Amino acid sequence: MAKNLVQKILEAHLVSEKGEWTPGKEIAIRIDQTLTQDATGTMAYLQFEAMGVPQVKTELSVSYVDHNTLQSGFENADDHRFLQTVAAKHGIHFSRPGNGICHQVHLERFAKPGKTLLGSDSHTPTAGGMGSIAIGAGGLDIAVAMAGGAFYLNTPKVVKVELKGKLQPWVAAKDIILEVLRIMTVKGGVGKIVEYTGEGVASLTVPERATITNMGAELGATTSIFPSDENTRVYLEAQGRGGDYSPLAADADATYDEEIIIDLNTLAPNIAQPHSPDNVVPVPDLHSQKIPVNQVAVGSCTNSSYVDLMRLAAVLKGKTVHPNVSLVVSPGSKQVFEMIARNGALADILASGARILESACGPCIGMGQAPSSGAVSVRSFNRNFEGRSGTADAKVYLASVETCAAAAVTGYIADPRELGDLPNVEMPDQYLIDDRLVLSPSEQPDTVEVVRGPNIKPLPVNTELAEALTAPVSLKVGDNITTDHIMPAGAKVLPLRSNIPAISEHVYVRVDPNFPSRAKELGKSVIIGGHNYGQGSSREHAALAPMYLGVKAVIVKSYARIHRANLINFGLLPLTFVNEADYDAIEQGDEIAIDNLRGQIEAGNELTAKNVTKGTEFKVTHDLTGRQIDIILAGGLLNYTKSQAV
Ligand code: F3S
CATH class of the missing domain: 3.20.19.10 (Aconitase, domain 4)
Incomplete structure (x- = not known):
């Protein structure tokens, strides 16, 4: 029987009995990779320790520090030290603070087509851009997966999103996912996996696909996925990981539970208005209103890849950030940061008057850069719920890097196509590869002492249920x-x-x-x-x-x-x-x-x-x-x- 891509990967990982594909029925799958971030990771590793399993049983587990990077008290610093040592002891890679946002780094250095990834962060589906089934879950689920246990989920419905045509200049991958959100709404993906197909897929690079699968989380979907094709191979080669490539696609006559068609030829830049990611309108609808903008933020796990930052730099080059706008930029990873520093793009961004933050979640998780009272903030991020920015009455809009750049230089919500010719930016043939900020687990785990500062307390474990x-x-x-x-x-x-x-x-x-x-x-x-x-x-x-x-x-x-x-x-x-x-x-x-x-x-x-x-x-x-x-x-x-x- 013809199968879609989701069925192929899930069935290859089934540990529960293989039966009919019945949406809603509970199944159990084997997990190949896990990731954690620091805000959820401490609990996941305390739970893993409590299971008494000396070494993780996954193919790969990575602990990232990207959320609570502000160290105004000892607590976050204690957590980082615990995470580093517990990783060394139990076979887990540790991505040091400064190395970047978990999903961006995982895509660059670890994600592989056809693998299952479970992460203690809701935007884990970013790796779906690589052709992984990547699902966000609670810390205890991650701990169980690291200990070799199965992950239980309900068999999803599979939604086919067919991309026709090709994106036009100044229209970006972000505009595609905003269009999907407009159509499906923030509740439309519950119990479903979104699978992208069609001729338009071939025109999207892996980081662009990852922008789309990342924000599939806002649909409430279990995850989203792209096929693994020539573009996947090219990206992996450029990351020095050509050996991780394998081609993957749905069968030609595969069936789906729902279908949506998006015509990229006619798609305009989109923007999500306050206070929900599905409150989407085309940017031209707002252009004539000239809504003044106070802050622009570029970064987050959605839009901070190398090409994103190069596009920003190309727009900003020789221009000045509008005097009423504070432009803040956080490169998604050390790889991106160092590459734009070495090729001069960072200088163009700085010269325009932008403020540069470290490679971390930063303003996306409310770690600094709260907008001023009642401000309008245009962000390349994925969420704009009321108050998430740290300012209760701020009005946060979500848009592509191109639309963010247009807002930064004009001072209002502007159609980026009005900026003139699109500067040409290409994906590099070769990324800068330097994994020194990813620490490998110890080869002598018995000698590693897990450091527990005063903020790390043993995990209480329940006892068996009593007779009465x-x-x-x-x-x-x-x-x-x-x-x-x-x-x-x-x-x-x-x-x-x-x-x-x-x-x-x-x-x-x-x-x-x-x-x-x-x-x-x-x-x-x-x-x-x-x-x-x-x-x-x-x-x-x-x-x-x-x-x-x-x-x-x-x-x-x-x-x-x-x-x-x-x-x-x-x-x-x-x-x-x-x-x-x-x-x-x-x-x-x-x-x-x-x-x-x-x-x-x-x-x-x-x-x-x-x-x-x-x-x-x-x-x-x-x-x-x-x-x-x-x-x-x-x-x-x-x-x-x-x-x-x-
Ligand atoms: Fe971090 Fe925001 Fe993504 S908190 S993981 S950048 S959604």
Whole structure:
């Protein structure tokens, strides 16, 4: 049967039984490569250490430092040192601060066609530009993959995006993905993988393809992918990695679940308006309005490749940044930075009045360069959610490097085609290859001591599920509790992500400041909640920190999907009321008992619980799959994975 590219790669990596391709059905795949960045990596490596596996079992694992590169206190610096030493000890490559943004560097130096890559960052799909199946996931999933465990996902629907024709001058790869976002919206990719095909593919270089797959994350897609072809070979040769090339394409008569056609011949420059990446209009629609711009930022894992920066330099050469605009530029990697420094393009950028930042995420993650109050900021980045820039009322637009450059020199949102002839910029025949900032793992791992500064605390690990549960209710909350209620973010809390005892002092403090001390005093407890419990982000600390405080089970009316998965991963029993009215009868402090807990879970979906204080009985359900039951019985995914490895 004819297969699309996604089916070919996923089926080659299946570790679960090979059956019919049924979208929505859970499958398990083998992971070839992993990557982490520092903001999520500390937890992933603490979890990996806890599994007791001495060396990673993947073909390649890389730890990057690119997010929290500001060192205004010891915490981030402690994290970097921990990451460096833990990598050396366990067979992981370490990309030092200054070497660049994880996705840009991974594309340049490590990504390979046909491989699976799992990364603890949502823009891991960047490597789809190389023909990898590259998926973003939580830290614990990465730790399991490094230990040799499978990654579980639902069989995706595959969306074919056919690119017809050829991009016209001043129209860029970024304009293609903005067009896809306009069509599919930020929710349109959920449960899907986007596969690019058509004659237009041949006119896009690998870094341009990577811009498109990078921002596929904004579609909510599992990932996006391009075929591996002659352009892939040329790019890999230029990176001194010709040996990593292999051709890959969908069969000619492959079928897809959905199809979209984009005509590159007629595509105009696009721009995403505040405050969503899918709020896209053609730049000409705004050109006549002459919207004044206060800041332009070029960089991020979306648009900071060599050609991106060369195009910027070519536009800026001999011009001056508009006096009302602050132009900030962060090259995506040391490779890009050094190449533009050596060939003089950096001098053209500097001479125009731009401000140069280090090769890191920088303003994309709110590490400096917050715009002024109410400012308009035009960025080559991938996200423009309200407040992400660090300024609550800033209006952030997302556009190509070409449109950013036009805004920088004119001072307003301008159609770059009005700038005249497009300066010619080509991909280099040979990139500058210098991997000294990537440290190889130690050849004598036993001699490496993992350095744990005061910000690195041992990872608490749950115990097997007890035979019976008797525990008081430490907290009763209502509907729509978010992960922000459970585990707040913010400058005070974020640096504590590798320090669970310290971060757990912040659990539920926005709801009840006494919760952490009360839960600790009780030793073990149960939380009662309403509908949509745990909505919001995927942050795993919202399950891990309550687990540290002794929460054994959560009983609610309904869950948000990702938080429920995180509760299971950390061995907290996620139960649901059969009769919602039973919620009303429970008060904080009541003692809840479930006899023969393990036996009841294994016997079926419904369990009988008692409110010992009130002398009543009520029914709850667990809705766990067979695999999830095993994880819960083992006390979480860490223990489960360890038991599987033996
Ligand atoms: Fe970094 Fe922003 Fe990409 S935070 S990994 S540059 S989305």
